[in-house]
Amino acid sequence: MDISSRLDQVVKMVPKCSAVADIGTDHGYVLIALLKRNRITRGIASDNKKKPLEKAMMNAREEGVASHLDFRLGSGLETLKPDEVNGAVIAGMGGILIQDLITSAPEVVRSLDFLLLQPAQNPEILRKFLYENHFEILDEEMIKEDRRYYEYLMVKYVPEKTASLRKLADYSVGDILYRKGHPLMEDFLNDSIRELEKIQDKMDLSSENARNKQVEMNKKINELRRLRDGNAG
Numbered sequence: 001m002d003i004s005s006r007l008d009q010v011v012k013m014v015p016k017c018s019a020v021a022d023i024g025t026d027h028g029y030v031l032i033a034l035l036k037r038n039r040i041t042r043g044i045a046s047d048n049k050k051k052p053l054e055k056a057m058m059n060a061r062e063e064g065v066a067s068h069l070d071f072r073l074g075s076g077l078e079t080l081k082p083d084e085v086n087g088a089v090i091a092g093m094g095g096i097l098i099q100d101l102i103t104s105a106p107e108v109v110r111s112l113d114f115l116l117l118q119p120a121q122n123p124e125i126l127r128k129f130l131y132e133n134h135f136e137i138l139d140e141e142m143i144k145e146d147r148r149y150y151e152y153l154m155v156k157y158v159p160e161k162t163a164s165l166r167k168l169a170d171y172s173v174g175d176i177l178y179r180k181g182h183p184l185m186e187d188f189l190n191d192s193i194r195e196l197e198k199i200q201d202k203m204d205l206s207s208e209n210a211r212n213k214q215v216e217m218n219k220k221i222n223e224l225r226r227l228r229d230g231n232a233g
């Protein structure tokens, strides 16, 4: 079974443990790969729609690992009981939805050793939420596939946690990624700058609102440039 680089990175980041839940499992590839690579012994494949779950079930049967999986229908982490699994993966959903799913199941979240998150959009919104809600960011990763950057956040809820990581460029740059000098960081910063400049070029500055927005964007572009040039401040 071949999986995309995006999913392969998810699989690589899950620590060897006994049980993992994959929330929004769709095809089930993450758990199937984890089982086939002997990284877990049991998995819970969860999705809020029947069709994806059936697809996951079929794929797991084809790969000979279905007996190690539970298939659960329902929203987010609400299909789990506290302490049922060591950790959970939520990949390929928007950062805002991931935030909602985390917020909706506090007891389960408290019981997890790790949550591995791969937001498909708005990683900055998710990062802000995690910083402000007592999550420790244990690790961050990034890959580029088909000219898109994908970010990964390995986190754990730690009630006594107070923010220790820096907020960089409105949370759009991961402090851990930056500190570890991630090989994609320079390209990521340059592409982020170019994207903001493109938006600015198209902006109609006739309203005060738009002019204020442009000031904010200039600040962000300057911060991204400082980061690129190695002056994180």
Ligand SMILES: C[S@@+](CC[C@H](N)C(=O)[O-])C[C@H]1O[C@@H](n2cnc3c(N)ncnc32)[C@H](O)[C@@H]1O
Residues within 6 Å of the ligand: 007, 023, 024, 025, 026, 027, 046, 047, 048, 049, 052, 074, 075, 076, 090, 091, 092, 093, 101
């Ligand atoms: C874009 S797919 C991502 C699949 C896989 N996790 C991946 O990264 O390739 C999103 C999946 O999440 C499911 N989903 C959407 N909202 C959900 C929710 N509230 N709870 C559980 N699953 C959800 C969808 O049915 C779909 O199967």
